[in-house]
Amino acid sequence: MKIVLLVDGGRPAPQALTAYCEAVGFRLIKITPTEGGWQKLLPEAFGVMLLLPAWGSGAYLDSSCLWQHFLADQYPHLRLLMTSYEQVDYVNHLDLLRLADYDAAWWQQTQETHITEELPYFTGIDLSEKLKRFFAGHGDDSVVAVLSRIRLVVQMASRELQKMQTPYSEIYADLVKPAQLANKWREWRNRWINYYPLFEHTPLAGKLEQIALLTEGMEHWMLAGGKEQEPLANGMILQVLNDMREQLQQIEKQYVVQKLSHTYR
Amino acid sequence: MGITRTIIIVWSWKAAGIGEGVWQVAGSANANDLVVCRDWPVSQEGDTQNLAVLIRQYLQQDGEVMLFLHRYHGYSQEHLKQIIQQAPEGQQERLRCFLFGEGADAIYLTSNSKGLLGTSGTFSAQLNRDGQPLDVSAIADAERRLLKSAHFDYIWDIYQLALRRRIFEFKEDLFNCLGQYLPQMTFEPGELYPLLRLPENRMLFLRLLSFVGRIRKGSDLANEIRIFERNNNRTLTFDDCGIQLETSYGASAAEQYALLAAYVLRNVLAKGNAVSLLELRERFEELLEQISGLTYHS
Known part of the structure; x- marks a missing residue:
C-alpha cells in the first residue's frame, strides 16, 4: 500500500479521511514537521497531504506555497495533495464533504509537484508572504535585520578581544554597553516569538526549532547586556550567531529568493 | 491630505x-489619523446622543470612524443599533462599531503586541514572556500625545476585516467538529444538539448560541x-x-446572516429539520460571499 504523509495543520483530521484513503489503497501517516524523522519517509511516499487551512497563532494559515517550494526542490515527483472543507476547483484537492466522489482513478490523475503550475487560493494568512517579511531588510516584521545588528556588535567585539587583545573592560565600555545588547535582544525575541509559531506546520518548522534552541544558549549573556567576558572570549556567542545565520540563510535560499538579502553582510 | 481615520x-x-x-x-502615512478617548458610561435613559454627535463630527468630509464601546460601561447590541441609525444617511458605511471587554480582543496589548489598549486606562502594558517581564506600548511620544502608526494601522486593518474573519473561523471550527462524524453527511x-452539548464542544456550543442571538447580556452564558x-x-x-x-456590507449580507442564523437555530440547535452538511456549508458560503474583501492581512 502506498503511503501519503498527512500534515493536519493543528486541526482534527476526520477518521473518515483515513478510512477513505485505506479503501482506495493509500495509507495515511500523520507527520509533525517540528519533530525529526518525517523527511526519511518522503522517498517512499506517494505524496504529502495538507489539511487546509492550518490553524496556528490564533488564525487560519495557508502553508501550501511553502510546501510546494520544498517538494518541487527536494522531491519533485511527489504530489502535493490538499484537503479542506472548502469547495476548491483544483486537480490535487479533495473536498472532505465529498470524499465518495474521488475514486482510485482520481489519485492517478493528480499532478506531481514539478508539473504543478499555480496553486489554488485558500482562505488564510499566506505564509510565504509572511516569510518574505521575516527576511525583509527593514520594517517592523523583519527578524533577520535585528539579528544582524546584534551579530555585527558581537563580531566587532570578538575581533577586538581575540585579534587586538584589547582588555574586555574597554571593549565593553566603548562598544558593547553603548550598543544596548539587552534591548536589541528583547526586540529580536519579541519579533521572533510573534513569527516562528506561525510556521509550525510547514517544512521549515524543524530548522526554526533548531534556531530557537540555539538562542537559549546565549539568552542569559544577551539579557545581561554582554557583561560577561568568557562566552565572548571562547567564541561561543559568535559561533551561535553564525549557526543561526547559516540556518536562516538556508531557509531564505530555499523558500524566499535565490539572491540573499543584504542583511547577512 | 488623506481621509480622516478616527478610532473612538x-x-x-x-x-x-x-x-x-x-x-x-x-x-x-495618513496625517489625519486620530484616536479619541472618552469615558462615557451608558446614561440612565440609555440614549447615545452624545456619541452620535461625536461620531458625526469625525464622519464629516469623508472621514471614517471606528467606534469601540466597553461592555462594562453598559453598552450592548441595542446601543450599537441606535448609534448606527443615528449616523447621517449615506455615511453609515463609513462607521464600524465594536463591543469589547475582558481583555480578550485584539485591541488589547495583552492579547496582541500591536494592540492599542494597555492596563487601567493606558496605552501601555507589561507582559510576561517566558517568565520575563516585557514592556509593550502603543505610545510614540506621551508629551505630544502621539501613538505609534504601526499599532494604529494594525488595529484599523484587523477590525476592518473582523466580521468576515470571525464568521469564516466560526465556520471552519464548526466543520472541525462536525467532520468527526463523517462520512455521515445528514443529521436527523x-x-x-446532544453532540454539540458534549463538554468538549462547549466553546463551540456557546458560539452557536451567540451567533443566533440566544445569549442574554449579563447572563451566566455571557x-x-x-x-x-x-x-x-x-x-x-x-x-x-x-x-x-x-x-x-448592505441589506443582502444582513439577510444572509439572518437566514443562516434562523437555519442554525431551528435545525442545529433545535429539532426542526434534518441538517445536511453540504447545505450548511453552502449557507455559510452564501453569507461570506456577501461580505466582500479579504479575511486576513498576510
Whole structure:
C-alpha cells in the first residue's frame, strides 16, 4: 500500500479521511514537521497531504506555497495533495464533504509537484508572504535585520578581544554597553516569538526549532547586556550567531529568493 | 491630505488612566489619523446622543470612524443599533462599531503586541514572556500625545476585516467538529444538539448560541463565553455582528446572516429539520460571499 504523509495543520483530521484513503489503497501517516524523522519517509511516499487551512497563532494559515517550494526542490515527483472543507476547483484537492466522489482513478490523475503550475487560493494568512517579511531588510516584521545588528556588535567585539587583545573592560565600555545588547535582544525575541509559531506546520518548522534552541544558549549573556567576558572570549556567542545565520540563510535560499538579502553582510 | 481615520474608544480612561483626550498618530502615512478617548458610561435613559454627535463630527468630509464601546460601561447590541441609525444617511458605511471587554480582543496589548489598549486606562502594558517581564506600548511620544502608526494601522486593518474573519473561523471550527462524524453527511432532526452539548464542544456550543442571538447580556452564558474569549485571546461572540453587516456590507449580507442564523437555530440547535452538511456549508458560503474583501492581512 502506498503511503501519503498527512500534515493536519493543528486541526482534527476526520477518521473518515483515513478510512477513505485505506479503501482506495493509500495509507495515511500523520507527520509533525517540528519533530525529526518525517523527511526519511518522503522517498517512499506517494505524496504529502495538507489539511487546509492550518490553524496556528490564533488564525487560519495557508502553508501550501511553502510546501510546494520544498517538494518541487527536494522531491519533485511527489504530489502535493490538499484537503479542506472548502469547495476548491483544483486537480490535487479533495473536498472532505465529498470524499465518495474521488475514486482510485482520481489519485492517478493528480499532478506531481514539478508539473504543478499555480496553486489554488485558500482562505488564510499566506505564509510565504509572511516569510518574505521575516527576511525583509527593514520594517517592523523583519527578524533577520535585528539579528544582524546584534551579530555585527558581537563580531566587532570578538575581533577586538581575540585579534587586538584589547582588555574586555574597554571593549565593553566603548562598544558593547553603548550598543544596548539587552534591548536589541528583547526586540529580536519579541519579533521572533510573534513569527516562528506561525510556521509550525510547514517544512521549515524543524530548522526554526533548531534556531530557537540555539538562542537559549546565549539568552542569559544577551539579557545581561554582554557583561560577561568568557562566552565572548571562547567564541561561543559568535559561533551561535553564525549557526543561526547559516540556518536562516538556508531557509531564505530555499523558500524566499535565490539572491540573499543584504542583511547577512 | 488623506481621509480622516478616527478610532473612538469608550473605556475607563479617567479613574486610574491617562484621562480623556485626542491622540494623533506619529509618522502615519495618513496625517489625519486620530484616536479619541472618552469615558462615557451608558446614561440612565440609555440614549447615545452624545456619541452620535461625536461620531458625526469625525464622519464629516469623508472621514471614517471606528467606534469601540466597553461592555462594562453598559453598552450592548441595542446601543450599537441606535448609534448606527443615528449616523447621517449615506455615511453609515463609513462607521464600524465594536463591543469589547475582558481583555480578550485584539485591541488589547495583552492579547496582541500591536494592540492599542494597555492596563487601567493606558496605552501601555507589561507582559510576561517566558517568565520575563516585557514592556509593550502603543505610545510614540506621551508629551505630544502621539501613538505609534504601526499599532494604529494594525488595529484599523484587523477590525476592518473582523466580521468576515470571525464568521469564516466560526465556520471552519464548526466543520472541525462536525467532520468527526463523517462520512455521515445528514443529521436527523435533533441529532446534532446532544453532540454539540458534549463538554468538549462547549466553546463551540456557546458560539452557536451567540451567533443566533440566544445569549442574554449579563447572563451566566455571557460570562462563560467571555471566559473562553479571555483564555483564547479571540473574539468569539457575535453580538456586534448582525447590525454591522447591514451598514457595512448592505441589506443582502444582513439577510444572509439572518437566514443562516434562523437555519442554525431551528435545525442545529433545535429539532426542526434534518441538517445536511453540504447545505450548511453552502449557507455559510452564501453569507461570506456577501461580505466582500479579504479575511486576513498576510
